[in-house]
Amino acid sequence: MTHPESLHCDGKRLLDRLDRLGAVGRLEDGSCCRLAFTDADRQGRDLVVSWMQELGLEVRVDQVGNLFGLRRGREDLAPVMTGSHIDTVATGGQYDGSLGVLAGLEAVQVLNERGVVTRRPLAVAVFSNEEGVRFQPDMTGSLVYAGGMPVAQALALIGIDQSRFGAELERIGYAGPMAPGAIVPHAFVELHIEQGPILDQEGGALGAVADLQGISWQEVVLRGSANHAGTTPMRLRRDAAYGAARLICFVHDLAQELGGAQVGTVGSIRLQPNLINVIPREAVVTVDLRNTDEGLLRGAEARLESFLRELADQTGLELATRRLARFEPVRFDPGTVRVIEQAAAALGQPIRRMTSGAGQDAQMLARICPSAMIFVPSIGGISHNPQERTEPRHLQLGADVLLRTLLALSGDD
Numbered sequence: 092m093t094h095p096e097s098l099h100c101d102g103k104r105l106l107d108r109l110d111r112l113g114a115v116g117r118l119e120d121g122s123c124c125r126l127a128f129t130d131a132d133r134q135g136r137d138l139v140v141s142w143m144q145e146l147g148l149e150v151r152v153d154q155v156g157n158l159f160g161l162r163r164g165r166e167d168l169a170p171v172m173t174g175s176h177i178d179t180v181a182t183g184g185q186y187d188g189s190l191g192v193l194a195g196l197e198a199v200q201v202l203n204e205r206g207v208v209t210r211r212p213l214a215v216a217v218f219s220n221e222e223g224v225r226f227q228p229d230m231t232g233s234l235v236y237a238g239g240m241p242v243a244q245a246l247a248l249i250g251i252d253q254s255r256f257g258a259e260l261e262r263i264g265y266a267g268p269m270a271p272g273a274i275v276p277h278a279f280v281e282l283h284i285e286q287g288p289i290l291d292q293e294g295g296a297l298g299a300v301a302d303l304q305g306i307s308w309q310e311v312v313l314r315g316s317a318n319h320a321g322t323t324p325m326r327l328r329r330d331a332a333y334g335a336a337r338l339i340c341f342v343h344d345l346a347q348e349l350g351g352a353q354v355g356t357v358g359s360i361r362l363q364p365n366l367i368n369v370i371p372r373e374a375v376v377t378v379d380l381r382n383t384d385e386g387l388l389r390g391a392e393a394r395l396e397s398f399l400r401e402l403a404d405q406t407g408l409e410l411a412t413r414r415l416a417r418f419e420p421v422r423f424d425p426g427t428v429r430v431i432e433q434a435a436a437a438l439g440q441p442i443r444r445m446t447s448g449a450g451q452d453a454q455m456l457a458r459i460c461p462s463a464m465i466f467v468p469s470i471g472g473i474s475h476n477p478q479e480r481t482e483p484r485h486l487q488l489g490a491d492v493l494l495r496t497l498l499a500l501s502g503d504d
């Protein structure tokens with residue numbers, strides 16, 4: 092019989108592995124650069140596989156490079172799975188993704204040392220190309236794993252460097268034989284840094300992630316006519332930059348007005364010809380709308396659409412929109428969220444329910460099994476940046492909550 096109250100992770104050992112994995116692909120400015128299926132990604136994978144083997148895990152690799160370390164249980168049942176990703180953005184930090192994988196290994200090591208065999212098997216997963224920097228879409232590995240994209244389609248993806256997903260996967264030696272989705276988890280729980288400021292600002296509680304924002308990305312092209320900035324009377328202008336400016340204000344004001352979980356961002360604008368004395372003939376603007384509620388998100392999209400029609404009427408600009416990405420909000424499994432909250436309570440650690448503002452592998456796994464996430468605070472809310480940091484005590488607490496959650500989900504508490 093397991094006595095979970097006596098089991099604790101070794102925070103120093105976890106931090107040591109984070110530092111060692113963080114050193115792979117490190118640039119001079121301290122950032123981590125392990126884009127999917129590059130040599131640095133291969134070195135990071137090799138290191139994680141060597142740790143899995145040291146811990147006695149059975150290593151399996153699927154056809155899109157997702158990597159699993161399996162630990163036997165007392166009964167031959169569906170495993171409780173944890174994990175995340177180890178690829179990074181081009182100037183990433185060392186905690187994003189890696190924490191979830193290495194805390195899973197730390198939990199396994201504690202169980203090994205204490206001679207604990209859980210009822211269900213455990214699995215520590217590393218999902219391919221979560222960041223989506225080199226190959227789009229992001230979260231490719233977990234998307235394919237959950238049946239959201241055929242293997243052949245993923246292998247044919249072309250990267251920003253014109254490389255092919257399947258060819259690069261072969262090149263680094265991680266094109267495995269297992270069919271994605273072959274191991275259907277009993278449950279999935281992912282530990283991750285928050286990548287936002289809420290927990291840090293609130294004084295260091297952990298987060299039990301109950302849902303995840305839906306994302307709507309569009310590109311809007313506004314076409315007017317280029318002309319002389321001095322000689323063209325105001326009433327005769329079709330100024331694409333003016334239209335873009337009104338759109339930017341609209342997106343900001345719309346999110347303010349709708350309130351709640353609604354956020355809206357124009358993150359990119361390109362003007363043509365982009366010269367001081369020429370009225371711009373074209374503006375290309377991106378609109379990023381997010382909400383935790385699908386109905387409200389659709390409402391925001393509809394408001395944007397009618398605004399664009401009015402804008403075209405009022406300015407004489409031609410407007411065209413193109414969808415870049417669309418993911419519905421995800422509601423994680425309430426039962427799994429409660430297990431996480433109980434695990435934190437047993438440790439005397441405050442935890443609050445929250446929403447993930449970022450996309451996560453757990454949202455894909457939620458399609459095939461009960462899933463939820465644990466967040467630890469990010470100091471200053473900084474992420475995708477070499478300054479990304481989480482206090483060591485929060486790393487330890489997050490790993491302890493993960494360990495207890497795995498035991499509870501496995502039926503060992």
Ligand SMILES: [Zn+2]
Pocket residue numbers: 176187188221283
């Ligand atoms: Zn991540």
